[in-house]
Amino acid sequence: MMYDQAGVERAIRDLLIAVGEDPDREGLRDTPARLGRSWRELLAGMEEDPRKHLRTLFTTGTDELVLVRDIEFSSVCEHHLLPFRGRAHVGYIPADGRVTGLSKLARVVEGYARRPQLQERLTSQIADAIDGELHPQGVIVVLEAEHMCMSMRGVRKPEASTVTSALRGILRSPATRAETMSLILGGHR
């Protein structure tokens, strides 16, 4: 389904009325249109198949770990429609020298982050896309994020950081996993 800007604007106008605001006062007059455009940007991943980015392939001579750390992302938690944001660390061990462009790993993170999400699902979707498109020997995805639904409201724990991981192939084995984890965490302040 295509994004329905007019429908979103109507819903936001109704929301403003329902919370007791006057949607026609000067400061709020453009808010439904503005927020409608913002939501489209925040949910832009719904309009794409992020796997397409991984179809840019190169062949190298080696099958050693490729790891891109500290990919900043923002997503929206599907329970509260509040943002969660943090950093993704994405790595894989190629097979037959098959690699993709480094920026493509970040594009995949973006494509799956810009949807109503759960952090666990976001993590495994990134891993499955790399696994399914590159057929590498192993994949590791680690996400660290702060959820606004836990910091601004509810339990109100602003410093809490949620860490999730998804491992595929040989990166599931304890030795390889431990080495890769230390590379991910080793870069941290």
Ligand SMILES: Nc1nc2c(ncn2[C@@H]2O[C@H](COP(=O)(O)OP(=O)(O)OP(=O)(O)O)[C@@H](O)[C@H]2O)c(=O)[nH]1
């Ligand atoms: N597992 C998981 N839980 C999430 C994520 N984002 C938000 N949540 C949690 O979803 C849960 C929803 O719980 P509910 O009891 O239905 O909602 P609530 O009454 O607003 O819960 P509180 O946040 O505890 O006030 C909360 O515990 C949130 O912290 C996520 O990405 N993964």
Ligand SMILES: [Zn+2]
């Ligand atoms: Zn939430």
